[in-house]
Amino acid sequence: MAEFKLNTPLTDEDIAQLKAGDVVFLSGHIYSARDAAHKKLIDLLDAGKELPFDLKGAAVYYVGPSPAPPGRPIGSAGPTTSYRMDSYAPRLHSLGLKATIGKGKRNDETRKAMEDHTAVYFGATGGAGALLSNSIVDSKVIAFDDLGPEAVREMTVKDFPLLVINDCHGGELYAVPDRKAAGIE
Amino acid sequence: MxxxxxxxxxxxxxxxxxxxxxELPDDVRAKFEEAMAKETSESAKEVLRQLLENADLAMETKLPxxxxxxxxxxxxxxxxxxxxxxxxxxxxxxxxxxxxxxxxxxxxxxxxxxxxxxxxxxxxxxxxxxxxxxxxxxxxxxxGGGSENMSRATMLAPAQGWEGIKEYVVNRVAEAGPNPCPPTIIGIGIGGTFEHAAKIAKKSLIRRLDDTHPDPEIAAKEQELEEAINKLGIGPMGLGGSTTVLSVKMSVEPCHLASLPLAVNVQCHSQRHEEVEL
Incomplete structure (x- = not known):
């Protein structure tokens, strides 16, 4: 398993070299969006309008941070469960989205979209939101402020620690549950 | 009065x-440390190390x-x-x-x-x-919502008995996989009615992780489930390992002659609980 330092925007070459299990320290701008924001992004696309950020080479972080206390750019900011964004992700990948960051399994359509469009799914450690916030040096709301914790934020990250869960070659890192060993098969 | x-x-x-x-409760921290000592998988150890560092940082900064x-x-x-x-x-x-x-x-x-x-x-x-x-x-x-989403309730047939319960619970954890932030704590409610099973499943989660159920038969069943689930090998954050659950807690109450209500309430590793007596 290799270790990479990457910067946004991400290129096809950046993504193609990654394999499930690789560690990536990501720097640059990433965009937060979760359930409600995704719905609004898709509504904008359907209406033929411009998105609040450029999807080309972008990385989207599935996160709804806690409020920033005084003196910090952001509150706790760990990943939310990704499958809820599976109904939106393939379309965004087809428009240039290169990476998503979350936790938990993706569905077949999203995995296939990553293969078709040279994209990757990164895992960040769930429940380590305080620790992960240390790698976010700046954060500003750029769209859908009314969504509160679900607003779209542009976050500036420095060496944000990630693990490649799904690569663009069909590789996946998650353990397959051993039902036989557990006595249910 | x-x-x-x-x-x-x-x-x-x-x-x-x-x-x-x-502030991560001391019983949860102790379980992380215990798991860290037992795990042989490097990725599992790394996740647990991050969770302990996260707990230290939250305590210091007062970030959630x-x-x-x-x-x-x-x-x-x-x-x-x-x-x-x-x-x-x-x-x-x-x-x-x-x-x-x-x-x-x-x-x-x-x-x-x-x-x-x-x-x-x-x-x-x-x-x-x-x-x-x-x-x-x-x-x-x-x-938290991520682990709550992985919870389920069902009405088993009485004939399915303990084996049916065990199969349902272990299967639930297997299907949830990495989604609820393992290592999880599993709260199980058996008996009562449809809604009561769910309520006592949740109530099981307010127990300290290091306690033992006062009824030795139920304590043995909790242990049996914990061992079976940990053999799934899902591990911390689903990356593989021997720690898929930190603890299984079960509440059992009488039910209708026709029913075997079962609820499985999944709790993430960040088991944030407090109590106060006034």
């Missing part, structure tokens, strides 16, 4: 919300352990000889509002259809019970 005034309840609830969300500060769930035991001056439910909601605002905790309650955030972390989920004595006991847990 003892009188408790609502300002005392509001302050106690607010303090519990903040403490639970920023997890950005999902949950829906605020309370189990409240009102002593028979206690009189509340004011409205208990409103006091708990007010304490929740105060705690979530003052502690910079994320407010995660919304309308199910419009998805508009209620803005203040309420309404809290409040379960009331009555006990002998003149105390008011309040248990709080911050229940």
């Amino acid at each position: 003892r009188t408790i005034k609502t300002p005392e309840i509001i302050d106690a609830v607010a303090a519990m919300c903040i403490k639970a969300n920023t 352990l997890c950005q999902d500060c949950g829906l605020a769930v309370f189990f409240v035991e009102v002593g028979d000889d206690v009189r509340i001056e004011g409205n208990l439910r409103e006091a708990i909601n007010e304490g929740t509002r105060k705690g979530y605002a003052d502690g910079f905790l994320r407010k995660s309650a919304c309308d199910p259809f419009t998805r508009v955030n209620t803005g203040d972390g309420t309404p809290a989920i409040i379960h009331l019970d009555f006990t002998p004595g003149d105390k008011l006991k309040i248990f709080y847990m911050a229940k």
Whole structure:
């Protein structure tokens, strides 16, 4: 398993070299969006309008941070469960989205979209939101402020620690549950 | 008859919300350390190391352990000889509002259809019970959405018995895989009615992780499930390893002759709980 330092925007070459299990320290701008924001992004696309950020080479972080206390750019900011964004992700990948960051399994359509469009799914450690916030040096709301914790934020990250869960070659890192060993098969 | 005034309840609830969300309880930390010593998988050890570092950092900075500060769930035991001056439910909601605002905790309650955030972390989920004595006991847990989404309830046929229960629970954890932030704690409710099974499953989660069920037969069943689930090999964050659950807690109550109600409430590793006695 290799270790990479990457910067946004991400290129096809950046993504193609990654394999499930690789560690990536990501720097640059990433965009937060979760359930409600995704719905609004898709509504904008359907209406033929411009998105609040450029999807080309972008990385989207599935996160709804806690409020920033005084003196910090952001509150706790760990990943939310990704499958809820599976109904939106393939379309965004087809428009240039290169990476998503979350936790938990993706569905077949999203995995296939990553293969078709040279994209990757990164895992960040769930429940380590305080620790992960240390790698976010700046954060500003750029769209859908009314969504509160679900607003779209542009976050500036420095060496944000990630693990490649799904690569663009069909590789996946998650353990397959051993039902036989557990006595249910 | 003892009188408790609502300002005392509001302050106690607010303090519990903040403490639970920023200080990892000692029983959970001890389980992380135990798992760290047992795990042989490097990725499992790395996840556990990050969780311990996260807990240290949250304690130091007062940032929430997890950005999902949950829906605020309370189990409240009102002593028979206690009189509340004011409205208990409103006091708990007010304490929740105060705690979530003052502690910079994320407010995660919304309308199910419009998805508009209620803005203040309420309404809290409040379960009331009555006990002998003149105390008011309040248990709080911050229940995150990711693990709650992996929970299920079912009505088994009585013929399915323990084997059916075991298969359902282990399967549930297998299907949830990495989604609920393993290593999880599994709260199981067996018996009662449809809604009661779910309620006692949740109530099982307020037990300390290091306790043992007072009924040795149930304690043995909890142990049996814990061992079976850990053989799944899902491991911390689903990356593989021998720690898929930290603990299994079970509540068992009588049910209808025709039924075998079963609820499985999944709790993430960030088991944020507090209790106070007034």
